[in-house]
Amino acid sequence: CQTLGNFSLSITLPLYFITVLQKGLKENFADAEVSVVDCPDLTKEPFHFPAKGICGKPRIADVGGVPYLIPVAQTEKVYDLNTVAKEIELPGAFILGAGAASSKILGVNAELIAIVQSKSEKKPAVNGSYVAQINPADKGCLLEKYSSKYNDCEFGLLANLYASEGQPGKVIEVKANGRTGELNFVTCLRQTLEKHYGEKPVGMGGTFIIQKGKAKIHIMPTEFSACPLNTDEDVNNWLKFFEMKAPLICQTVFVSRDPGFDLRVEHTHCFSHHGEGGHYHQDTSPDSVQYLGYLLPAEQLFRIDRPQETHLVGRD
């Protein structure tokens, strides 16, 4: 039986909202511009998503959690994005996000870059997700389209998801160039919201492109750790870190603060068209980096299968 928590997130007038975000970004980037635009057609380059937009009943789902991965992986924890869509009361939702692939399906542990039009009464699911794993041949990144090998919509252990009806419509365009501060793009946006809205949680999700520069990205090893991972240091020694090149197309979900649901407050996974992808930490080329994002605040957040025993290790 899954636990399901649901609460409404604070959303405010777009005009005020974009002023807040732009001001926050300018404290961490040389240039920043936030505006309301029509969502670009996400079925086109460079996205090639199965839905045109990220609009219509925007929702966030935090499924499972890091405590199912560490200290010891609970590989029986598997989920289905079609089921998640029903649980968040949005069957047929277009879902973007960051999670772990189902090791039961793949036979190995891997990063899931979730991009799924879930199934509805009218249409079957379209899985546009990518999987990033460690290539056993050269220990490099192996990025593959999920649908090239599998035809399900499963994932394992944990995922942070942004769901909507996948409609075109108005979205918040965020441009930031030249990083001058220490924060990554997502943490900067999240902390800006936290500073501004305090105890009221505000959550956002969508997609952004690292257009220029390089980024620090991790991929989990194909094998779960044989020894328990008890500290952040253990986790960082287990993960494989890479410097990957732009353009990287990143799926992100973040919540300004955890109102007590044991949330992962930010999580971003990226793919590319040059064989690289994984979990985003930070750009490594602050001077030349260019970010371009399309995001929306979510109206509701759903907490699904919250771990009963928890900790704060490995949430970076």
Ligand SMILES: [Zn+2]
């Ligand atoms: Zn991740």
